[in-house]
Amino acid sequence: MSFKPLFSRALGLAPGRLHFAAHSHHLWPNASFEAQQHAWDEANRHADRKWDQIFGKVIPEAQAQVAAELGLPDPNTVVFAPNTHDFLVRLVSGVAHSPVRILSTDGEFHSFRRQAARWEEAGQVVVERVPLQPFDTFPDRFVQAARAGGHDLILVSQVFFRTGGVFDRIADLAELARPEGPWVVVDGYHGFMATPTDLSEVADRVFYVSGGYKYAMSGEGGCFLHAPDGFCPRPVVTGWFAEFGELAGPPGGVGYRADAGRFWGATFDFTALYRFNAVRRMLTEAGLDTSAVADHARGLGVRFQKALTAGRAGALSQAEILNPIGDEAARARFLALRHPDAPAWRETLLEAGVVSDVRDDVIRFGFGLYQDEGDVEALMQRAERAL
CATH class of the missing domain: 3.40.640.10 (Type I PLP-dependent aspartate aminotransferase-like (Major domain))
Structure with a gap:
């Protein structure tokens, strides 16, 4: 399910951008x-x-x-x-x-x-x-x-x-x-x-x-x-x-x-x-609580993690996943990938219209309501082409 209509203003200001930094600077919904x-x-x-x-x-x-x-x-x-x-x-x-x-x-x-x-x-x-x-x-x-x-x-x-x-x-x-x-x-x-x-x-x-x-x-x-x-x-x-x-x-x-x-x-x-x-x-009116939002983000993260382990995300697949998605326990809303080239990857992806963020040798990809499965697929495709 897509919740993008709740964020149409923010998404419309940069329509070609894939924003996977919800853990860093979350996009603001229309209600804000x-x-x-x-x-x-x-x-x-x-x-x-x-x-x-x-x-x-x-x-x-x-x-x-x-x-x-x-x-x-x-x-x-x-x-x-x-x-x-x-x-x-x-x-x-x-x-x-x-x-x-x-x-x-x-x-x-x-x-x-x-x-x-x-x-x-x-x-x-x-x-x-x-x-x-x-x-x-x-x-x-x-x-x-x-x-x-x-x-x-x-x-x-x-x-x-x-x-x-x-x-x-x-x-x-x-x-x-x-x-x-x-x-x-x-x-x-x-x-x-x-x-x-x-x-x-x-x-x-x-x-x-x-x-x-x-x-x-x-x-x-x-x-x-x-x-x-x-x-x-x-x-x-x-x-x-x-x-x-x-x-x-x-x-x-x-x-x-x-x-x-x-x-x-x-x-x-x-x-x-x-x-x-x-x-x-807004969340109440949409019938969403933190558990539902976390489930949505987890589903997107699982999809991205599978692409990483299958070698479908370019050089990102070479990185170590520091917090892999496993059971249903509480977890971060982002995947942290460690690799010496993480800072360079972040810059290259930014040029390709993909926003992530980096901390030392860890590049992070965060997931939220304004993304859907199509965005994850586009992320993998751009990563394969750019890296």
Whole structure:
């Protein structure tokens, strides 16, 4: 089945392009265009009072949508920011001593990787990084390191952005989480709306951070944090939005909300949340949930994987598939292919009208609703001709 009509605007702007980077910059559906216009209209219709509309309607709807997607018992544990980096900085600032002791991996996204390296240079944090490779033993090794103790913060990706490996031991980490530390933070950017995710059993102990740029199909600027009650109650880095609501704190000191609003920053453009809400409504109207979208993407991925193993995708067939599609377990929405020529392949394919992306020696092909089987066939044909 083809869902291309939902993306006719984006597809029509580059009709000859084969966009297989849904995991990187997901194309936006038509509903998001209409939401963008609606945000402009409301900002000018309500003018100074637009914040009543945003905080009274737009944000509660977005909180409810995130909570429904993740199985969160309370939408008020969700707060928004322009990017996930903002949340990481606020979380680390809330640790009461220095240096902050962090357990993580050597495969985290750059928002954490770069900031952590700079914190280390400044003597503000000490980071223990568990290697991803070999990945078949990684979950056990990471949980073992976490159980060894001595950490203030434990941060790990749900799905690793480079390799597509899935970490399925969040519940084991949640058992270790305490309000006094360690705090467990899951980077869910490649998991949220990519694969069904139920945090209902760990929501009271685990932070979860993600956003709309990828599988939520709503673009940049709309990131969120699920923050369990009682954990990091007074982040040092704080914005004036966190002053609104019922505040608690020391007499004469800076007050904070008890819910996720304690992590609010300051003024930013909320247009992304209009887009996010519109996309979620679009999916509901189309009878689609994350499971159905993931099944569609899996089918396209299986078709491409079969072509790779059959030698029907040019030189791409020489690559090692780091995350082959096997059983029905949760997985990334992309295939990661490792080969020394990956960067050159990406450039050659781009000249042939095929958009993928590359991380070091790994070229990635992502799948989404705006592709169908015909696009996969065209991908294989162009790869055979170009490589």
